Amino acid sequence: MHFSKNRKNIRRTALLLAGLTLAAVLCGCAPIPMTPGGEPFGEQTASQDRTKRVYEAFAEEFRQETQESWDGFTITWMDHGESTDVDLYRTEAYTLAYCERTHGGDYLWYDGWLYCREGETVACCEMPWEALQTDQITAGLWTMLQGLLDLTPGEMEYKSMPMSSKSGNLLTIKYPFGEDRAGDYATLSVPLYDDGHYESVSLQWQDIGELGKFENVSVIAAFCPLPGSDSLQAERKVWSFAHDCGLLEQGVPAISAQDGDREGCRAVIAGIDFAALRARAERREDLSFPEFPFQCFGPESQSDAGTP
Numbered sequence: 515m516h517f518s519k520n521r522k523n524i525r526r527t528a529l530l531l532a533g534l535t536l537a538a539v540l541c542g543c544a545p546i547p548m549t550p551g552g553e554p555f556g557e558q559t560a561s562q563d564r565t566k567r568v569y570e571a572f573a574e575e576f577r578q579e580t581q582e583s584w585d586g587f588t589i590t591w592m593d594h595g596e597s598t599d600v601d602l603y604r605t606e607a608y609t610l611a612y613c614e615r616t617h618g619g620d621y622l623w624y625d626g627w628l629y630c631r632e633g634e635t636v637a638c639c640e641m642p643w644e645a646l647q648t649d650q651i652t653a654g655l656w657t658m659l660q661g662l663l664d665l666t667p668g669e670m671e672y673k674s675m676p677m678s679s680k681s682g683n684l685l686t687i688k689y690p691f692g693e694d695r696a697g698d699y700a701t702l703s704v705p706l707y708d709d710g711h712y713e714s715v716s717l718q719w720q721d722i723g724e725l726g727k728f729e730n731v732s733v734i735a736a737f738c739p740l741p742g743s744d745s746l747q748a749e750r751k752v753w754s755f756a757h758d759c760g761l762l763e764q765g766v767p768a769i770s771a772q773d774g775d776r777e778g779c780r781a782v783i784a785g786i787d788f789a790a791l792r793a794r795a796e797r798r799e800d801l802s803f804p805e806f807p808f809q810c811f812g813p814e815s816q817s818d819a820g821t822p
Contacts, residue, residue: 557673557674557675559672559674560672565685568672568685572685572706581656584714584715584738584739586737587737588601588604588734588735589602589734589736590733590735591731591734591806592732593804597615597617598615601613602646603747603748604648605740606742606744607744607748607749608745608749608783610622610624610752611623611803612755618632620755620758622752624752626643627788627792628641629795630798631755631759636759636795637795638792641803655735656737659715662700662717666689668688668690670686671685672685673686681706684705684706686701687701688700689701698720699720701717701719702718703716713738713739714737715737715738717736719733719734749780749783752783753766753779759791762782767779
């Protein structure tokens with residue numbers, strides 16, 4: 515599938531907006547009194563005092579969590595200088611990596627193989643998941659996420675979200691990194707359920723980079739427990755790539771139809787004949803997946819946690 519520049523920009527904007535949604539939960543939280551707001555879709559914003567109490571309770575709770583319990587993830591990064599959009603998924607249902615490049619083709623890592631499609635040409639090579647270095651990437655982002663909880667937030671907002679399909683409330687915390695790094699920030703968005711549980715935790719990180727090196731790079735990371743996790747977006751990436759390579763006649767369904775027929779959609783993905791694609795693809799051992807565009811901040815940097 516060839517994406518126009520406008521469609522690319524629309525996707526990036528949508529991802530940035532979607533990235534403001536992070537999952538986490540407050541245990542033992544009572545129903546939240548909201549102030550009337552008259553905001554779109556019926557949202558109501560809590561007072562700053564209430565927002566601060568909710569944030570402090572969340573931070574205290576989440577500091578006790580370990581990455582081993584949050585081993586599922588979705589990570590998206592957009593390198594605007596390189597015109598590259600990358601998505602990594604590790605859920606119980608799907609583990610894959612996907613990349614769209616304005617110049618250089620589309621990439622899919624799935625089930626032990628890396629594929630690259632440029633027009634009608636497909637290349638492939640066998641590659642282990644470990645070659646994508648997701649352990650290093652997730653360790654660094656987890657360290658940063660936990661470290662942010664020790665910083666002073668720049669902005670906090672807590673809203674009732676009646677139109678939300680899952681969580682009923684949303685806590686958003688923004689951490690700017692000072693005047694010397696104007697434009698750089700990190701944001702946590704925490705969907706909170708009325709009964710107090712949480713299912714995922716996410717982080718958005720914006721880095722304007724260095725002139726001539728990066729041109730505005732955005733990272734969105736969402737962590738969740740692996741058991742029972744799924745991703746409609748991961749499924750859509752496999753489906754779209756297979757369709758563009760001629761392995762499926764049926765195009766990607768509307769997301770509402772996809773959500774309403776999980777068993778049928780999973781059966782479609784399971785039936786894709788990637789072996790047939792490899793049989794006609796060019797074998798290229800020099801194929802590589804785009805690298806994460808930051809130095810990774812792993813456990814060895816814990817003294818600097820929260821400082822990107």
